[in-house]
Every structure is written in structure tokens, then in C-alpha cells.
Amino acid sequence: MAVIARDPSTPTQTQHEVTRDVVNTLGTAGRGYYLLTGAIVALFLVGLVTFILLLKDGLGLAGYTPPIFWSVYITTFVFWIGIGHAGTLISAILFLFRSPWRTAVYRATEAMTVFAVMTAALFPIIHIGRQWFFYWLLPYPNQRWLWPNFKSPLVWDVFAISTYFTVSATFLCVGLVPDVAAARDLVTGWRQKVYSIFSLGWKGTDNQWRHYSRAYLYLAALATPLVLSVHSVVSWDFAMSIVPGWHGTIFAPYFVAGAIYSGVGMVLTLMIPLRKALKLEHMITEYHFDNLAKLTLLTGSILFYAYAMEYFVGWYSGNTYEQTTFWRRAFGPAWWGGWTMIICNAFVSQLFWFRKIRTNLTALFVISVFINVGMWFERYVIITSSLSNDFLPYAWSQMNPTWADWGILAGSFGWFGMWFLLFARSFPVVAIQELKELIPMPRLRKGGH
């Protein structure tokens, strides 16, 4: 008898089991959750105190050393924006491509996107020094009718990031409505009342699904080019200038690939412990991690190519300034940063050619941490190495981050982690409704549709 292979993207559970298992993750939490939340909140408080001191004493507390006036804060800004990209790729782009493996993991990654962008959005404000004037970046009718400079990539950034946050948050909330309604119908007491409010009266009628399915499709279609544009715009913060090492046409695709690579790295870092903590091992399986690892391999290989191309173009251009910049990245005073980025991103990702590594969760988790570290260093190297030797040799210097830099960096992880942990216990981290779409409904008669 021929054995028919089961499609690994189809859940093994019944529709009822999917609802029950996901809704069971909500509400009461164990001691471990509170301990972890406590540690994360403490980390956030470190950032908050540092920020208050920055407000009081100014940016002099951070390790800005002329001519390096973009450093850890902008590095961390780009890092968090990049983290967000994997979420939109998995939730919107793979939705349009009808890739069923995304279903079990997309909700958590989408939440990660929203919280990562919320984190990133704080950094331009922290970085500008006089934080209370951040609204000057917005085109509002002030007393003298001065408007922002629309030719500046920094103003492009304001529009790109605020649009990205609004659209990602909208996409997440729209996706959550039917699932919150499912939770509302299963829980009791005050939790039912809370979920009733958040479900916005959703009942899953034919009229609601008719408009919902279309709206969700169009939101995905709008989010798809948006995600590609956002990191392109972020890359143009650099590429539009004439600083050696930044002024490259490869920057937009290079940054987008890097963003997705770093984002998938963070997805792995978060999902591996999360599925265990929420007992969702039967829903988020080896198959999903294998696919996430393949995505990491693809984007890591694009990065490998981009790194090689950057060095090649630096040499082939015949431009002394470009050549010097890339020579110093590999062999200059901050060589350790340059090599950390190359090893963690270009080389470590190549381990995913092996299926045994792609399906070994311990290996995946360790590699994902390397990816996170490597991608933070990539931005740090791009920003500080180019600025440290820009135009006037007498001004050349090295960056020395201070406690104020590290405090804000630590606080950003606390801020992000706090929202993510709160979300994981309050809302379905697996998309109930979409998972059910993959489960064939029982039939009275034999034969399919």
C-alpha cells in the first residue's frame, strides 16, 4: 500500500484543539514568567534612568568623539528597525506568496515587528539631544511657517518609520480580532469582558469574513512594498551622504537583506524558548524552524555577497578614501568589530546548509544569538568606522562608548522585552483562525471540494 506523505504545514490537531491549546497560553503565568519579566523591567529601568540623565545633562554623557556624532544610538536604531523586518516579511510577503509554513509563527513575529519599531522609534528622539524639540521633524504650521527639508533622508525616515509603525500595528490588530473573539468565547469572568471589548463585536459572519479577507489581503499588499522601502530609506540616511564607505548604490538591497537576516535571527531567539514556555511544541515544529533557518541562509548569503562586493568595489573604484576605509574596517584599530560582523553574519549563516543544524534547536538558538550580535556590530562598524576617518585627517578619531551608550542599549532590550512578554501572555501568539484554515473540515460525504 502506498504511503501518502502528510503535508507538514497542515496542523495535526483538530480545530477545537487549536483553539483550546492557544487560548490555554493566555492568562495565569508561572513563577518563571514573573522572574523573567522582573529582570526585563529592571533592564528597562536602567535605560529609563540613563535617559533621564541624558535629558538633564545632555548628550555629553554619551561617548561621542568628534568627528563621530552618530554612534551607538543610531546603530541601535538601525538594529531594531532591522529586527522588525522579518515580522512583516513572514506575515505579509509570505502571506501573498501563500506560503503555509508561516501560519504557525507569523503572529509572534508580527508582534515582534511592532515592538521592535516602537523601540527603534525612540532612538532618533534620544539621539537628537534636545529631545523635547523632536516635533520639529514633523511638518506642522509653526509661527514662522518653516517647513522640514523634504530633500533630507532624515525627514524621509520620519515618514517611513511612522508609516511602518502605523501599518504594522494596524495589520497586527486586524489579524488579532477573530482570534481574540475565539478567546472571548472560551474564557470566563473578567477576562471574557476584556476580550469582548478587544474583539470589537466580531462573530465571524459571512459578511464580516467577506470584507475581512479582502481587507487583510490589501493590507498585506500595502505592507509588502512598505517593508522593502523602510530599510531602503534607512540605508539612504547613509548612502545619500558622501562619507567613504557609505556612498554606495548597493546600500538599499544590502540593508533590506541584512534587516531580514537579523529579524529572522531574533525570531529564532524568541520563538525557541517561547514555544517551550507556552507548551506549543506540537504547533511550532521542527518543520517551521527548518524553514526559518533556510530564510536565514538565503538572506545571510545575500549579505555575504554584499560584504564581498563592498570590499571589491572599495578596491576596484581606485578611490583612495574608499580603499582606506575598507582596509581600516578589516585591519584598523577597530578590526575586531569588522571581523565580528563578517564571521557572525557571512560565515555563521553558512552552517545552515546542513539540515542537521537547521533542525537542532540548541544549535539554532546559539547561532541566532551570534546573528543578533553580528548584526548589531554590522551597523556599529558601518557607522563608526566610516565616521572615524571621514574628511579631515587631523580630526580622525576612535569611538569609545560610555555607560550612557550601554545603558540606553540595555534599556532598549528591556523596553522591547517588556512589551513582548506582556503580549505573549495576553493575546494569542499563534494565529488561531489562519491555522484553522489549513485544517480540512469534516465531511458527511466522501470526496473533496
Next chain:
Amino acid sequence: MGKMVPGVLAAFQHIDAACDAIGALRAQGRKDFTVYSASPNHELEHALGIENSPVRLFTLIGGVTGVAAGIGMTYWMSLDWPLLVGGKPIATVPPYVVFMFELMVLLGALSTVAGLVIMSLTKPTTGLAYDPSFSDDRIGIFVPCGSSDAPVVERMLREAGSVEVRHAA
């Protein structure tokens, strides 16, 4: 609690049975019934003869408005306070494409959500009988009808394969 609409509420476990019931209701010329399901289903849509949602028009109008707003904002604001830098044009297309694009996506997305809300409200669900199992694993059909019609509707839904039928209100 608002006033409940009188009618018959049926729960189905099997997709083909639910589709048969929908077919039978439509064959009787009924249009005012409501179908509940935990997720969208092509077979149900096919049985209901659902047409494309007008939400797409909201998306289109929002997107076009966004592009227009992007053009209007950048050009007007640049010309309102002209900053001549290096002899370059005061207002120019390439850098402004970013604003046109971002505002197209922003307004397109927000108007899509507005369209979803507005179109969902065109058929209010207040007062319609509902069962929590419809967001779990059952398909529900609610047929509004008076007490004289109810036995006929109930028999039809049972014959189609409903696992539970009850009278609402």
C-alpha cells in the same frame, strides 16, 4: 442586551452539510440568513455566491489620496519657504517620491481598515442569535423567521445535516 431577532439557529459540524443547507435556503429565495464560521472558507463563499468586497475601493481611494497628499504637501511646503541650496531646484520629484509612496501606503492602509469597519456595519450583527462554538469548530446558520415559518426551516436544516437546531428569541 438588545432585542433578539426571532429565528432558527443551526450548528453544523460538516462543511458539505452546511453548504447543502445554504443551497436549500437560497433555492427557497431566502437572502437574509447569516452564516457563522471560525475561519473564511471557499466552499461556504461559493455556496453563498459571495461577490468581491467593495473594501478594495476604499483602498484605492485612500492610496490615491495619499499620493496626492504627498505631492501637495512637499511641493506647497517647499515653495512656501524656498530654500535655494547649491543652485538645485526648489521642488523636485525624485526625493519627494518617498513621501508620495509613504503617504499612499499610510492612507491606503488606514482607509482599508475604515472600509472594513464601514462595510461590516452595513449588516449589523446585533440581536442575531450566536453560539460560542462558531468561533471554535462549528459552522452556524441563523435564519430569521416568524413562528409560523420556523418548523419548515428547522426541518430543512436538520435534513441538510445540522447537528443542533434551536429556536432563537
